Amino acid sequence: MFSEGARKHYSFPGCTMYDCIVLGAGIQGSFTAYHLAKCGKKTLLLEQFPLPHTRGSSHGQTRIIRKAYPEDFYTNMMQESYQLWAELEKDSGTKLYRNTGLVVWGPAGNHELEKICKNLENYQIPWEHLSQEAMKQKYPGISLKPGEVACWDTSGGVLYADKALKAVQECFLRMGGTIHDNEKVTHIEPGPMITVTTTTTSYSAEKLVITAGPWAQKVLTPLGLQLPLKTLRINVCYWKEKNPGRSDILASSPCFLAAVSGEEHEIYGLPSQEYPGLIKICLHGGNEAEVEERDLVVEDPKVKDISILCRFISNYLPDLHPAPAVVEQCMYTVTPDQNAILDHHPLHKNITIGAGFSGHGFKLSPLIGKILSELCTGAPPSYDLKPFQITRFK
Numbered sequence: 001m002f003s004e005g006a007r008k009h010y011s012f013p014g015c016t017m018y019d020c021i022v023l024g025a026g027i028q029g030s031f032t033a034y035h036l037a038k039c040g041k042k043t044l045l046l047e048q049f050p051l052p053h054t055r056g057s058s059h060g061q062t063r064i065i066r067k068a069y070p071e072d073f074y075t076n077m078m079q080e081s082y083q084l085w086a087e088l089e090k091d092s093g094t095k096l097y098r099n100t101g102l103v104v105w106g107p108a109g110n111h112e113l114e115k116i117c118k119n120l121e122n123y124q125i126p127w128e129h130l131s132q133e134a135m136k137q138k139y140p141g142i143s144l145k146p147g148e149v150a151c152w153d154t155s156g157g158v159l160y161a162d163k164a165l166k167a168v169q170e171c172f173l174r175m176g177g178t179i180h181d182n183e184k185v186t187h188i189e190p191g192p193m194i195t196v197t198t199t200t201t202s203y204s205a206e207k208l209v210i211t212a213g214p215w216a217q218k219v220l221t222p223l224g225l226q227l228p229l230k231t232l233r234i235n236v237c238y239w240k241e242k243n244p245g246r247s248d249i250l251a252s253s254p255c256f257l258a259a260v261s262g263e264e265h266e267i268y269g270l271p272s273q274e275y276p277g278l279i280k281i282c283l284h285g286g287n288e289a290e291v292e293e294r295d296l297v298v299e300d301p302k303v304k305d306i307s308i309l310c311r312f313i314s315n316y317l318p319d320l321h322p323a324p325a326v327v328e329q330c331m332y333t334v335t336p337d338q339n340a341i342l343d344h345h346p347l348h349k350n351i352t353i354g355a356g357f358s359g360h361g362f363k364l365s366p367l368i369g370k371i372l373s374e375l376c377t378g379a380p381p382s383y384d385l386k387p388f389q390i391t392r393f394k
């Protein structure tokens with residue numbers, strides 16, 4: 001180990017030293033690097049692709065933000081996450097959040113829906129119960145079925161995802177951080193001083209954080225760690241009005257989550273943003289796919305996501321064409337319980353891992369970055385991390 005003074009001057013030939021290296025400049029790695037730089041750590045953020053890119057999980061213009069969660073720890077964490085988003089808006093001078101409200105609907109008595117309402121109530125977050133009739137008044141374009149009810153989370157809305165990623169990376173650079181993009185990490189040599197080799201050169205650091213998104217398992221296998229992560233290819237679908245400008249679905253749509261009876265997966269939607277005249281509605285799920293091979297669709301998909309969505313549109317949003325107008329792709333990395341992994345490598349304690357955000361990690365990312373930076377520097381964690389520990393998997 002080097003003393004603080006020695007460290008400033010020491011470097012292996014061709015091997016620059018940092019306090020911390022963060023592998024992966026998606027939203028989680030970028031926020032981790034930002035928090036590390038905020039703590040005064042000399043931090044390098046490494047990214048395999050030229051930035052910005054669309055091959056991982058953090059691209060695109062929009063993501064849902066909400067406090068409505070069935071798990072109370074998420075509702076609790078979202079309170080601070082909203083504050084951190086507001087701080088980033090202020091620091092970057094960029095608007096990143098649009099408050100549209102969020103509707104969650106499902107059959108009356110649905111267990112998850114009841115837990116959501118209970119959490120909003122317990123945390124004193126303004127919310128409303130909406131009957132089928134009340135929904136018809138508020139959102140005539142959404143047609144609930146008899147026996148279905150909704151919960152209205154007033155804090156819900158849209159995060160401008162690509163602007164957020166750019167903003168956090170710019171703030172990190174302004175604090176003295178370093179980003180090297182177009183530079184893939186090809187080897188990690190663990191030890192008290194970790195050596196990270198890339199396609200360009202080598203670096204060393206006392207601490208490493210791995211936030212590799214759908215590449216996480218590929219990075220962790222050579223480090224002797226197998227995690228129960230699955231990578232899913234998600235079809236991001238945009239839908240058009242049958243009579244453009246005639247219904248008010250595009251103008252007044254909230255964000256929504258729907259638990260449809262008889263369907264295994266949730267469906268979600270966001271107001272029109274990316275493509276004028278189109279609204280984004282997707283399945284919270286997809287088919288397993290290797291991240292590098294996601295464009296090579298060879299077999300019949302197990303999850304018939306597009307047909308499920310077409311059926312849903314016909315039943316619930318009859319003013320829209322029941323066939324997608326645009327389909328794009330994104331990747332989920334899911335764990336068996338859909339909670340992320342935020343933990344140290346079991347053998348190499350100076351390596352911290354953030355993985356498996358299971359399709360809902362964007363809204364939490366300012367806080368995830370803070371938690372990963374705490375794990376990395378050895379500061380006491382701000383939250384109980386039991387739901388995120390590796391040891392929960394047998």
Ligand SMILES: Cc1cc2nc3c(=O)[nH]c(=O)nc-3n(C[C@H](O)[C@H](O)[C@H](O)COP(=O)(O)OP(=O)(O)OC[C@H]3O[C@@H](n4cnc5c(N)ncnc54)[C@H](O)[C@@H]3O)c2cc1C
Nearest residue numbers: 024026027028048056057058064185213330357361362363
């Ligand atoms: C369709 C879709 C909809 C979603 N909707 C929502 C939503 O509404 N609300 C919400 O909160 N969340 C949502 N999410 C989830 C959220 O977007 C993800 O949880 C989040 O983006 C994950 O970020 P990440 O940094 O872990 O992964 P990524 O963004 O994939 O970042 C990982 C990075 O690591 C880099 N990398 C990997 N290996 C290497 C290597 N060897 N060397 C260098 N770099 C490497 C990759 O290139 C990549 O840039 C959604 C996700 C998808 C796909």
Ligand SMILES: O=C(O)[C@@H]1CCCCN1
Nearest residue numbers: 064065268284359360361
């Ligand atoms: O994180 C969210 O709020 C949504 C829920 C549905 C799937 C996509 N992500």
